[in-house]
Amino acid sequence: MTDAGPLLTPVLGSLYALQVPIPYPMKTVTVLLDVPAHGPVSMVDTALDTPEAQAAIEDGLSALGLHWSDIEQVIITHHHPDHYGLAGVVEERSGAAVHMLDVEIGRGERYWHLWEEWLPGHLKHMRDHGLPQESLASMGADNRRGRDRVHPASRVQPLREGQYVSLTGRDWEVLWLPGHADGHLGLWNEQGSVLIAGDAILPRISPNVGLYAYTRPDPLGDYLQTLGKLEALNPARAVVGHHGPVMEGVQARARELRGHHHERLDFIAAQARQQPRSAYDLSLAMFNRELNISGRRFALAETLAHAEHLRLLGQLYRTWDEGRGVWIYHA
Ligand SMILES: [Zn+2]
Numbered sequence: 001m002t003d004a005g006p007l008l009t010p011v012l013g014s015l016y017a018l019q020v021p022i023p024y025p026m027k028t029v030t031v032l033l034d035v036p037a038h039g040p041v042s043m044v045d046t047a048l049d050t051p052e053a054q055a056a057i058e059d060g061l062s063a064l065g066l067h068w069s070d071i072e073q074v075i076i077t078h079h080h081p082d083h084y085g086l087a088g089v090v091e092e093r094s095g096a097a098v099h100m101l102d103v104e105i106g107r108g109e110r111y112w113h114l115w116e117e118w119l120p121g122h123l124k125h126m127r128d129h130g131l132p133q134e135s136l137a138s139m140g141a142d143n144r145r146g147r148d149r150v151h152p153a154s155r156v157q158p159l160r161e162g163q164y165v166s167l168t169g170r171d172w173e174v175l176w177l178p179g180h181a182d183g184h185l186g187l188w189n190e191q192g193s194v195l196i197a198g199d200a201i202l203p204r205i206s207p208n209v210g211l212y213a214y215t216r217p218d219p220l221g222d223y224l225q226t227l228g229k230l231e232a233l234n235p236a237r238a239v240v241g242h243h244g245p246v247m248e249g250v251q252a253r254a255r256e257l258r259g260h261h262h263e264r265l266d267f268i269a270a271q272a273r274q275q276p277r278s279a280y281d282l283s284l285a286m287f288n289r290e291l292n293i294s295g296r297r298f299a300l301a302e303t304l305a306h307a308e309h310l311r312l313l314g315q316l317y318r319t320w321d322e323g324r325g326v327w328i329y330h331a
């Protein structure tokens with residue numbers, strides 16, 4: 001495969017990164033295609049279920065001389081709609097088994113199957129942390145739009161941290177990189193010093209680390225540990241979900257992101273010391289700009305992840321305000 005066309009960026013051996021359009025500010029998500037001489041034809045991440053994304057993937061497949069039915073293995077880094085959305089479509093068209101980390105199957109992936117049942121809890125969690133009543137309905141509608149672009153897989157096979165999968169005819173180690181998603185998976189090839197990182201680290205934006213009703217209790221604590229892991233791993237190159245497809249300088253970027261989160265922790269602690277308030281009110285101080293409803297949701301979840309991390313460290317405590325029906329954080 002010498003000329004795979006303009007859509008595809010060669011990564012390592014038979015592995016190519018395809019930039020697939022998504023209607024989000026990041027513009028594209030990275031889908032990996034692997035056509036090794038020995039080993040399964042594989043896809044890593046699937047993009048969002050939109051006609052544009054499906055067409056882009058078809059173009060990428062055909063540039064490599066492939067059809068949907070040739071795919072033998074699908075691995076998904078995490079459950080977010082832009083990475084998992086087409087999982088069920090790829091599964092139906094190829095018959096390939098879909099794989100995710102065991103932790104992600106039990107939480108994020110389950111979220112898509114139990115979406116209707118979990119939505120009330122999801123909204124209650126936001127309301128209990130101060131989201132105004134008038135924003136709840138539009139947040140529910142925004143969530144539904146996201147759900148409509150996800151076609152869940154019927155069966156997902158679990159991968160475990162430390163096990164190996166075959167890509168490029170070589171072994172890649174399965175890593176657990178929680179924080180941005182509870183069961184975020186990475187794939188590490190030591191020989192090539194290449195990490196398939198998904199959204200665990202990104203070059204231009206700080207991956208959202210949010211506390212939702214269905215997440216592990218301390219996603220920021222998880223993420224700070226993931227940054228430590230990435231710093232120690234020090235890959236020469238990482239294939240990233242957005243603003244890539246390939247980045248260098250992972251170690252320096254991990255340090256920079258840790259500094260960024262430490263600054264935010266200090267900011268939240270200082271704000272709560274100045275005046276005790278809800279996570280939503282803290283989020284208005286931390287993200288002090290115009291945001292649409294999904295931006296506000298990310299801002300609240302991210303602020304809450306920081307506030308709860310401080311609470312679990314014993315640096316903040318919270319009380320229930322019965323009159324307003326919200327949790328209040330105090331220093
Ligand atoms: Zn993501």
Ligand SMILES: [Zn+2]
Pocket residue numbers: 029080082083199241242
């Ligand atoms: Zn993403």
